[in-house]
Amino acid sequence: MKNQRLLLLALLSLSLSGCLDEGGGSKKPNHTETPPATSIPEEPQPDETLPEPEPEKPPVVPPLDPQPQPDGETTAPAPAFPEPSGAVRDEISAEGFYDIDASGKPRAVRNDLSGNLPAMVQFVQNHSVDPSGNAAKNMPMLTSEREALLLVTPDPDQGEVRGLTLSVTVDGQTKPAVTLRHPDELPEADRNASDARPDVRYSRRAWSAVLPWDWVKPGMSLSISDDRGRNGVLAGDAIDIAAPAELVINNVRLGLLTEPPRSNGHYMLLEPARAGTDYFQTVPVSRLIVAKYDEVILQKVMVASGTIYDTASAVEGSVYAGDMRENTAKSTFSVGINLANWGVTSSSMQSQQQPQVTQSVVVHHARGVYQNGQVNHGLSGGNSILTLIDSVGNEFSHEIGHHYGLGHYPGQNVEPKNLWDRHHADSGWGYIGHRQRMRANLDWAKYKPAEVPQFQKQYNYNWDSMSGGWPGSSLSRYTHYTGYSTHLKIQPSLDKAVLAVGSPTGYRKWNATTRKMENFQPKQPASNQVWYNGVAGNFPKPRRQGITVFTLLGGYDPVNGVGLLYPPARSNWGNVFDLPQPTADATAAQCWLSVDYAGGRNQRIALAPNRMQGNANKLHVQVAADENPQQASLHCQAAGGTARELHRVSFPQNLPAIEPPVIIGREAGYQALRRIELPELEQALLKLQNQAVPTLNGQAKVLYDSYAQHAAELSAPARAQLERYRGLQQKALRLNRWMDAYQAQLKAADPAVEKALLGFIEQLGLRSDPLLPPAQAMKVNNNCLRAESVGGVITPVIIAAAQCKGEAAETWLTDANGRIRNTQNPHLCLTDRGGSSEVGLSECDSNADAQSWNLAALPQVKRESRCLDLKNGFLSEGRGTLITYNCTNGGNQKWQGISRNDNLLLPLLQNRNLQPLLRLAIQP
Numbered sequence: 001m002k003n004q005r006l007l008l009l010a011l012l013s014l015s016l017s018g019c020l021d022e023g024g025g026s027k028k029p030n031h032t033e034t035p036p037a038t039s040i041p042e043e044p045q046p047d048e049t050l051p052e053p054e055p056e057k058p059p060v061v062p063p064l065d066p067q068p069q070p071d072g073e074t075t076a077p078a079p080a081f082p083e084p085s086g087a088v089r090d091e092i093s094a095e096g097f098y099d100i101d102a103s104g105k106p107r108a109v110r111n112d113l114s115g116n117l118p119a120m121v122q123f124v125q126n127h128s129v130d131p132s133g134n135a136a137k138n139m140p141m142l143t144s145e146r147e148a149l150l151l152v153t154p155d156p157d158q159g160e161v162r163g164l165t166l167s168v169t170v171d172g173q174t175k176p177a178v179t180l181r182h183p184d185e186l187p188e189a190d191r192n193a194s195d196a197r198p199d200v201r202y203s204r205r206a207w208s209a210v211l212p213w214d215w216v217k218p219g220m221s222l223s224i225s226d227d228r229g230r231n232g233v234l235a236g237d238a239i240d241i242a243a244p245a246e247l248v249i250n251n252v253r254l255g256l257l258t259e260p261p262r263s264n265g266h267y268m269l270l271e272p273a274r275a276g277t278d279y280f281q282t283v284p285v286s287r288l289i290v291a292k293y294d295e296v297i298l299q300k301v302m303v304a305s306g307t308i309y310d311t312a313s314a315v316e317g318s319v320y321a322g323d324m325r326e327n328t329a330k331s332t333f334s335v336g337i338n339l340a341n342w343g344v345t346s347s348s349m350q351s352q353q354q355p356q357v358t359q360s361v362v363v364h365h366a367r368g369v370y371q372n373g374q375v376n377h378g379l380s381g382g383n384s385i386l387t388l389i390d391s392v393g394n395e396f397s398h399e400i401g402h403h404y405g406l407g408h409y410p411g412q413n414v415e416p417k418n419l420w421d422r423h424h425a426d427s428g429w430g431y432i433g434h435r436q437r438m439r440a441n442l443d444w445a446k447y448k449p450a451e452v453p454q455f456q457k458q459y460n461y462n463w464d465s466m467s468g469g470w471p472g473s474s475l476s477r478y479t480h481y482t483g484y485s486t487h488l489k490i491q492p493s494l495d496k497a498v499l500a501v502g503s504p505t506g507y508r509k510w511n512a513t514t515r516k517m518e519n520f521q522p523k524q525p526a527s528n529q530v531w532y533n534g535v536a537g538n539f540p541k542p543r544r545q546g547i548t549v550f551t552l553l554g555g556y557d558p559v560n561g562v563g564l565l566y567p568p569a570r571s572n573w574g575n576v577f578d579l580p581q582p583t584a585d586a587t588a589a590q591c592w593l594s595v596d597y598a599g600g601r602n603q604r605i606a607l608a609p610n611r612m613q614g615n616a617n618k619l620h621v622q623v624a625a626d627e628n629p630q631q632a633s634l635h636c637q638a639a640g641g642t643a644r645e646l647h648r649v650s651f652p653q654n655l656p657a658i659e660p661p662v663i664i665g666r667e668a669g670y671q672a673l674r675r676i677e678l679p680e681l682e683q684a685l686l687k688l689q690n691q692a693v694p695t696l697n698g699q700a701k702v703l704y705d706s707y708a709q710h711a712a713e714l715s716a717p718a719r720a721q722l723e724r725y726r727g728l729q730q731k732a733l734r735l736n737r738w739m740d741a742y743q744a745q746l747k748a749a750d751p752a753v754e755k756a757l758l759g760f761i762e763q764l765g766l767r768s769d770p771l772l773p774p775a776q777a778m779k780v781n782n783n784c785l786r787a788e789s790v791g792g793v794i795t796p797v798i799i800a801a802a803q804c805k806g807e808a809a810e811t812w813l814t815d816a817n818g819r820i821r822n823t824q825n826p827h828l829c830l831t832d833r834g835g836s837s838e839v840g841l842s843e844c845d846s847n848a849d850a851q852s853w854n855l856a857a858l859p860q861v862k863r864e865s866r867c868l869d870l871k872n873g874f875l876s877e878g879r880g881t882l883i884t885y886n887c888t889n890g891g892n893q894k895w896q897g898i899s900r901n902d903n904l905l906l907p908l909l910q911n912r913n914l915q916p917l918l919r920l921a922i923q924p
Contacts, residue, residue, distance in 0.1 A: 081745075094204070095456060117231050118232065120153040124431040126430050127427075139428060146666075149211075149431040151203065152180060166178040185208070186201055187436050195831075221234060243495045243512075244510070245284060246288070247359050249289070250291040253269065265392055272290035277434050284490065284491045291661040301328050302328070309324070315371060318375060319378055327349050327350065329387060331618060333366075335385060338356075340551055340574070340620040341574055345619060346591075349555050358499060359493070366387065384403060394469060408467065411484050422467055423441035428482070436705065442462065462479075499545050504519060505520060531607070533580050544624060548624070548658060550622065558610055563647045565619075565647045568629070568651045581606055590636070597628055634647045680703055685725070695852075728908070747915075749916075771905065771921045773814060780894065780895055783798050786807075787824060799875075800878040803878060811824075821906070826918065829848075839884060856900065859896060
């Protein structure tokens, strides 16, 4: 009974303080729930949120007596408190970011439609953009042939909208109609903070649907109708649209007279599906290819002077400097690989000039031996070259930003100054398509009042990648560029030719006038640093595209007759060509490569016969791996002289198969990542078989939200657990919907509705004894954990045993999801702040992973490898700080009094619906 009295005290306290009053968030009209809006409408998700009624429209309670039917008969008596068929209140407590302008006032709703349904339209890909006029706002355009989240915000002055239907026409073909999702169902943001500040969603007014990639094309027109028969049209010629750009990222580890660096930070190389899919969401491309090379170790290295090293460079090196860094890693490998993929065979080793025919970069992680020892190179990018320590985080986003042409702090001196180099009210959010979530431009970390601009005096904005930004997202490891940077440099730089098998030239390019991809012949520029020897000044057509290749790289001095071929490097993506041959029986100077294939075939490939710049040239040629090359030799012939072989290498044989490159976007979608993550979801679901209450937290919950619609691809046992979990979420939806409908009667403690509530809980299979778990003390070394106000914020504090009184503030409620609520403040849960920061109390949220604690290893209370911990292991003046720390088995991490339980009601209830259950729990 003591615990029950504590619960009653908590209830009374909350009733007086208003803690369980309705939360923030804008009020929404009654509506019937809509299914997720994709190209093919799907079933409602079990955790979708529900709207709030207008005050003048309370829920309708059916009459208690049977009503006469038309034929005079009566039906069986209806239940006094029937289950509602639709949502009756708003479950969302969040600010609407784009509903507020930069001045903090409600944002005006622009009308983008013709017809009698005025509404504002936006498209969200890597940034949220308008149908037209984006350039004037320093924002990018919609990218063609890429999935987009459509947002439609009806003019609020035109009255209530209860439903919207979308009809899309592309190239004269009408696509299947799509029901737009209600604003309450707009994808959540990527917030990674758990604190007392309100959540933020992009909008509380925008209806939404996902447009498949093959709908988003020039000429796409939208027709939007509402439930009252009004209609608005956005014509295809009113939508600005950019090229369906492509980007290739190749990766290699390179050892210069030593072993190459090896690090888990080589994310693009080691986990291309995860890294590539993540980065794809930050740039305006329709297709991204992530490729890689086998590891390369060079026992000898040639530099631009013509010197060949075999032990160490003659100079000192650093992360930013070194002759092998410049001449070998950057010039020969990064630039050379690109040139080889465009059919250019040789160039100056001293030069890093390249024509950027297609949009591609080569990442190298290089280490070399210098006079000052072994040196790792990195932290540099530009001109198709990425010299990186790590290919993840802001290092990658920043250095590839230089490749796009961005400098540091882009736009800082553009009026208004110090606005464009960081995010702001109009710099755009993004859509993380593979997670079905939105990418906020806010800094979710601790609010810094002195920084401007800021959102609602609660959040700062994140910085651009080129301005010292950071990922700052729970769902991404790459930094979100500003709309300004994307408009200024990124999108224009991506407007390059793309490889096309069906083109007579091998290439196509976007024509901004016709808004089509058209056959295109790239021309070779004049240069004394790169040896262009194409026919009629044209880049050659690839004989084969995007196949597994061996790249032959090396250096040679045609004057001194010195050359070096590096071991053939295998990549899972490259192009091969029919290349010009040297002249037979010539007396003029010439150099060439000779490649021998199995079966006796020989290929001779012409190289630059003279020094292009400096002493040494570099060579870069690709051959198809499946054509079984055996050996390659380098030859030069002086004018009037005889040919000399300068060096020879053998191709490696019987190599293990190399995995294919990862392709993201267009018809490939996110399949590469799904092939990896769906088995991970499978394993997470199978683990639920041993759980009395199926619970998904952390990455498992992210995977469920990402792939629940692909349940058919799971095994039968995993699918059964998914349905079990989904069923529980559906029960939560039904329970909260019921309590919302009869909120007034429950608040008045009407015995009839309380009895009906218990009956409904029984009907759902959620009844347990006791109804709610008992309140328990949490003690470490006999000192108790207490919730108290510190500086106006309710905070967990460890107090000395002598001060413990057994009050409600000193007791805690655990639930099946591992959340730990304070009995006096049951809407607040212990929340991990990360690292060794103080543990806080924040609004309980079933989706907040930072509130999920593992109680299976008691007396330790864990989150992965970290445990609840009394900081420093002792109290100071009778008080201690609660933190998380690496689990040590020390006494300051052993908690007594608390136990785990499988109570379902607490984790399923919305905080606003706790009060009636707390009251019922203490009744005999």
